[in-house]
Amino acid sequence: MRKLPVFSSLRSFLDWSKDRGDLTAIPDPVRVVHQMTAVHDAVLRAGGPVLRFDAPVLADGKRSAIPVVTNLFGTTARVAAGLGMTLDDVPGFGEFLASLRSPAPVEGMRDAMSRWPMLKAALATRPRISKRGPVQDEVQDGEAVDLTRIPVQTPWPGDGGPLITWTTVITRPHGSEPEAAARYNLGVYRAQVLDRNRLIMRWLAHRGGAAHHRTWDQAGEPMPVAVVLGADPATLLAAALPLPETVSELTFSGVLRGERAHLVPARTVPLLVPADAEMVLEGWIHPGDTALEGPFGDHTGYYNSVEPFPVMRVSAITHRRDPIYLSTYTGRPPDEPAIIGEVFNQLALPVIRQQIPEVVDLWLPPAACSYRIAVVAIKKRYPGQARRVMMSLWGMLAQFSYTKMVIVVDDDIDPRNWDDIAWALATRMDPARDTLVLDRTPMDYLDFASPIEGLAGKIGIDATTKIGTETTREWGKVMKLAPDDTAFADALLARRLPGLAR
Incomplete structure (x- = not known):
């Protein structure tokens, strides 16, 4: 190995x-x-x-x-x-x-x-x-x-x-x-x-x-x-x-x-x-x-x-x-602990999948102090699944008890891409329906935003496509080019504009 x-x-x-x-x-x-x-x-x-x-x-x-x-x-x-x-x-x-x-x-x-x-x-x-x-x-x-x-x-x-x-x-x-x-x-x-x-x-x-x-x-x-x-x-x-x-x-x-x-x-x-x-x-x-x-x-x-x-x-x-x-120092990311956290994110993913099999990928943005925000991509199958994943993550490892925000997206969204995340939040999430707010849960006492030392709220945001009883409206269809047309464009660009080829 x-x-x-x-x-x-x-x-x-x-x-x-x-x-x-x-x-x-x-x-x-x-x-x-x-x-x-x-x-x-x-x-x-x-x-x-x-x-x-x-x-x-x-x-x-x-x-x-x-x-x-x-x-x-x-x-x-x-x-x-x-x-x-x-x-x-x-x-x-x-x-x-x-x-x-x-x-x-x-x-x-x-x-x-x-x-x-x-x-x-x-x-x-x-x-x-x-x-x-x-x-x-x-x-x-x-x-x-x-x-x-x-x-x-x-x-x-x-x-x-x-x-x-x-x-x-x-x-x-x-x-x-x-x-x-x-x-x-x-x-x-x-x-x-x-x-x-x-x-x-x-x-x-x-x-x-x-x-x-x-x-x-x-x-x-x-x-x-x-x-x-x-x-x-x-x-x-x-x-x-x-x-x-x-x-x-x-x-x-x-x-x-x-x-x-x-x-x-x-x-x-x-x-x-x-x-x-x-x-x-x-x-x-x-x-x-x-x-x-x-x-x-x-x-x-x-x-x-x-x-x-x-x-x-x-x-x-x-x-x-x-x-x-x-020696080292600690401070607002990036610092060495944040960089180590990026690698440990990858090591932890298979363990998370053992407990929550529908998880496709998970990202802990280093800029969010490595663990205070988690973005999770899941393969969604039933109503309420995003909320189940939120609750499972918060209770799975001690480190996730300090994660104050969990954003759940579908598996067609790249959870490591802020543009993808923003699009999912803007088009698949209703603030009144799709947010789960908890109060007085464990929190790192160094979090000065907490109203009480060691206790704070948590928010889960369901930015997945709504299915079944989650909505009464017909959901929109995502626009996507046909594979043949995409292949044609790639071949053309490779010949005429190689610097722009994907």
């Missing part, structure tokens, strides 16, 4: 990008306060390469010896490459992931042998555990811990301080064993640097890390946490995937990577961490220890409010001998 090499570390992916001419080193001094974000943003919007800042300048004006890599997933092609494939292979990989969730019954030995890739993927979820790894070549613990020497960005002018953005945070529930990697949760949570050895861990209540934190808090015990900086692409993307709560992102990364995860025991906390990562911040969150976090620019394009979140006290920093710091 894989057409690209296995990337067992971040630097192997960077080497591959460099060989393709898709990595640019910047030797110029660039400040981590605001300047680095400005450069990154400009390059991302132009569809440019991975950036490696070789002379980052810290907030105090000193140069850091640690290079900063940004724009790793600044194009959809690189996101797909992080999964080990080309963009053309992403839909097929989505089908494969859907089959892992709900495999069809095996019919005979020939069918069983054809399932070998699926079996191999399942085996790849079992981690390989070693005593030591490159991520522990150097260790600073106790008084030697100093987060302020890491070139952490302050992305936006209104930000409250330095912000670690491309984290892979590892947690486990209270009562679990450190070796039970299948019970681990990986999440991408931003972390504000408070001082030399303290971070604020910002995880929302519905996220896996927060759920684990509640179990330790209820037991009155400190919670071990590992913040991985610069993991391999598969681990990074697994941490961002909307996987079911019962699936460990750490073990699932083996499916994406094409080989088993390589883990080592952390030095000062009872957790396993990726052996080939660039850095790991180890530490503890003590019950009731919180601090005010923010404000920080967010994916909505606005600064979020200042709120209390748990404080992580860093007990050790482990890293390679020549570590690389991986």
Whole structure:
């Protein structure tokens, strides 16, 4: 299935990008306060390469010896490459992931042998555990811990301080064993640097890390946490995937990577961490220890409010001998999370079709913060079907509970084309009849349009052709040229006006 090499570390992916001419080193001094974000943003919007800042300048004006890599997933092609494939292979990989969730019954030995890739993927979820790894070549613990020497960005002018953005945070529930990697949760949570050895861990209540934190808090015990900086692409993307709560992102990364995860025991906390990562911040969150976090620019394009979140006290920093710091920023799309979301849209489609078979295509417009608007094309067969699809989507995955608008169109409409969508809305939708409005439903509390924090309305718009009892009028017939005439026009244009040929 894989057409690209296995990337067992971040630097192997960077080497591959460099060989393709898709990595640019910047030797110029660039400040981590605001300047680095400005450069990154400009390059991302132009569809440019991975950036490696070789002379980052810290907030105090000193140069850091640690290079900063940004724009790793600044194009959809690189996101797909992080999964080990080309963009053309992403839909097929989505089908494969859907089959892992709900495999069809095996019919005979020939069918069983054809399932070998699926079996191999399942085996790849079992981690390989070693005593030591490159991520522990150097260790600073106790008084030697100093987060302020890491070139952490302050992305936006209104930000409250330095912000670690491309984290892979590892947690486990209270009562679990450190070796039970299948019970681990990986999440991408931003972390504000408070001082030399303290971070604020910002995880929302519905996220896996927060759920684990509640179990330790209820037991009155400190919670071990590992913040991985610069993991391999598969681990990074697994941490961002909307996987079911019962699936460990750490073990699932083996499916994406094409080989088993390589883990080592952390030095000062009872957790396993990726052996080939660039850095790991180890530490503890003590019950009731919180601090005010923010404000920080967010994916909505606005600064979020200042709120209390748990404080992580860093007990050790482990890293390679020549570590690389991986960073990004979040803001109004496009940003890296929005670009990753475009690819994940394709991965999720087969899973959605398993539950809602009439869905032909689904688009989450990146400009709508990747998930707040969904446009769904269906093969319509009966009255009320569009409303059933709306309700199914809102209840299917946790991520769709934050989708405030669902537009349903027929399968003759391209759900990724705003002109097609506008035509369907203008000609197939009556505002009084074809809108479904819900009140006080779950919503991302960062949505400032919500009248109540965490609760908001939702709207479903049925822009499909009305059939049966949905209308009392005879429906219009869509105009369309005959296929023979279209073929004639194409042939003529190819000869006489090749620049206009379709």
